Amino acid sequence: MHTPIGETLHRLLHAYKRAMRDGYTTAGIELTGAQIRMIKGIASDPDASAQAIAKRTRQDKGHIARLIKDLEGEDLITRRPHPSDSRYRQLKLTAAGHALATRIAEVEAEAGARMARHLPDPDIERFVELAEAMIANLESSENPL
Amino acid sequence: MHTPIGETLHRLLHAYKRAMRDGYTTAGIELTGAQIRMIKGIASDPDASAQAIAKRTRQDKGHIARLIKDLEGEDLITRRPHPSDSRYRQLKLTAAGHALATRIAEVEAEAGARMARHLPDPDIERFVELAEAMIANLESSENPL
DNA sequence: CCCAATTAGTTGACTAAATCAACCAACACG
DNA sequence: CGTGTTGGTTGATTTAGTCAACTAATTGGG
Numbered sequence A, B: 001m002h003t004p005i006g007e008t009l010h011r012l013l014h015a016y017k018r019a020m021r022d023g024y025t026t027a028g029i030e031l032t033g034a035q036i037r038m039i040k041g042i043a044s045d046p047d048a049s050a051q052a053i054a055k056r057t058r059q060d061k062g063h064i065a066r067l068i069k070d071l072e073g074e075d076l077i078t079r080r081p082h083p084s085d086s087r088y089r090q091l092k093l094t095a096a097g098h099a100l101a102t103r104i105a106e107v108e109a110e111a112g113a114r115m116a117r118h119l120p121d122p123d124i125e126r127f128v129e130l131a132e133a134m135i136a137n138l139e140s141s142e143n144p145l
Numbered sequence C: 001c002c003c004a005a006t007t008a009g010t011t012g013a014c015t016a017a018a019t020c021a022a023c024c025a026a027c028a029c030g
Numbered sequence D: 001c002g003t004g005t006t007g008g009t010t011g012a013t014t015t016a017g018t019c020a021a022c023t024a025a026t027t028g029g030g
Helices: A006-024 A034-045 A050-057 A060-072 A095-115 A120-140 B005-026 B035-042 B048-058 B061-073 B097-117 B121-142
Strands: A077-082 A087-094 B078-079 B089-093
Touching: A006 A034, A006 A095, A006 B005, A006 B035, A006 B048, A006 B097, A006 B121, A034 A050, A034 A077, A034 A087, A034 A095, A034 B005, A034 B078, A050 A087, A050 B061, A050 B097, A060 A077, A087 A095, A095 B005, A120 B005, A120 B097, A120 B121, B005 B035, B005 B089, B005 B097, B035 B048, B035 B061, B035 B078, B035 B089, B048 B061, B061 B078, B061 B121, B089 B097
Parallel strands: none
Antiparallel strands: A077 A087, B078 B089
């Protein structure tokens, strides 16, 4: 029997999501997973636009726009016009957003540590490398033109 | 900066889901991902009950029940009372269900091969092992009692 | 300069996926 | 018995994600 890698992937992502959600609720963070990923995305690329994030994460731009709207409503991010190209909106974290991003990073680090428990560091690195290689494989064959 | 393993996981799962969906549509399979996973689950454990599947996949039993209802409506599975315990419903694939399971396995194998392209077999195996170990880590610390 | 094509963003409508909670029927077993 | 447990069903709701139509701003060619 060949490895049911899809099933494993699915279960892993769900176990991870559950662990993260637990961590978030015990840390008193009220956002959804997608919102949290947005915060992280903006935090790690401070001049990102909605489009840039949509492309980087391969997500629908409409989906992204809605997340941004919500987060702006929570005063976690601001949306300012780009100085030279007024189509763009520069996304920035507010002070509250930054504080939240820090706490998110802590929770995530803790969950990551729990997930990686008893597993040697090199294996974890290899795991991430393989995952990235797989993503590249899948995406390169998706649009073969 | 430690590896953003959660983000990688998320992107990998989505890339995989997209690849699978492409494969399914070109193969003329009309089911959703969750329904397909159900078919596979029943195929690999022919005497499974809804509860058994819910437990094995850690999914909500209500969710499972709905999927089963849909699949029964498509005449892909049957739901028969258990001979000695009439609470159970024995889930079986119909002939159409079996045929579909075979085609699903083909599509999945093809997508798996695409995903694993240029990656040595031992690495893939290691990848799955690590994923399983991570799932175990996450779930054991989820309910520490 | 003007028009066409492109790009960023917004919005509406929709589907899929998953969770929570309430509920019923059948069973186990003291 | 009857009390608690287990398997299953259903309703309501939330989160995620997709597709399509649309506006506004920019760019580049003639």
